[in-house]
Amino acid sequence: MFAFKVSKQNAEAAKDYLRKTDLLAPHMHASREGDFVFFPVVKKAKVSASIPGNFVQKKFESVVHTPSFREALVATLGQKLGHEAIAGYDTVGTTAIIEIAKGMETYQTKIARALLDSNRNIKTVLKKESAMQGEFRVRQFKWLAGIRTYAVEYHESGCLLRFDLRKTYFSTRLATERNRIAAQVKPGERVLALFAGVGPFALVIAKKQPAAQVVAVELNPAATQMMVENVRLNKTANVLPIQGDVRAVLKKYPKWADRACMPLPHTGYDFLDDVIAAMKDGGVVHFYGFGDERQGVFDSSIALVEAAASRQGVQCKILEKRVVRPYAPCVFQVVIDFQVVWSQGPVVKKRAAKKQTK
């Protein structure tokens, strides 16, 4: 094919000129030889005298163009449907999870294949078949394209997690939270990783702070089994996985923990009394809930924490409140970090003394 040959000094100007005049051939890389650069062109043409160069014959390697997901959708479904089809997806390891809009089911395999074509890191495409359901917070999936598997390998903060998506809850979107909490854990801390799933909170904490002792409690036997395997894979001997109901297990850990994570936003409030009873004086709880921004996004979660603290006869000091992620229109998942203060006397007196001096 033809190439436009210019000296190195004129290469930038030549590239600009060839691009603007639509002479530059797409999907090809320019090549360099000594002091000259060769630009692949679609045809010979008159070039401005201000760009000194000449046309020569040359062979070029063509560059493989990977289309974007949207480009691949348009290529397979045509302009109209290709733009209507959803182009967002989540990934867990090399598995992509997509939602197919109502009415688009006929095209779901084409959509899944377009995703494989547009992203070489994706090996499997699954479709969400249900919302998170039941006590175990498990979702149903349907395989659409690529390697036919529901098993995933996922890396986070130096940990490797293996699990079956059909048998357990898992969300990559809590990675920031896991890191945030792990960064707070000090050597020697006793941590309760409650509602532990396949162990992401427990493992990230244990890996980051090997001198911490982590007890991880999960009700779902299949998820617990995968957590046991993940503890072995990551050589985190400082994690003790326990299969059972948090309420029953915590009875064996009165006033034991320096820290507890409660990532069960739908019904975690039901366990606040049990968790508070398992905290040492000064222990910190990370409590997850939901909040509606129209009613004060943190208000309902703080009210639940305060009510449980009052039932347990302790004080709770709110250390931090954060929005974790959007959940529904106007509704957000939130986290409330609070400290449990068993020895109320001095705290109450201090406040009273402050008031008196005003």
Ligand SMILES: C[S@@+](CC[C@H](N)C(=O)[O-])C[C@H]1O[C@@H](n2cnc3c(N)ncnc32)[C@H](O)[C@@H]1O
């Ligand atoms: C939202 S998931 C969080 C899982 C995990 N921490 C993660 O971030 O991937 C909540 C987990 O709590 C478990 N669970 C629900 N009720 C429980 C209970 N009473 N005792 C122990 N675990 C429970 C569910 O099976 C589920 O795996």
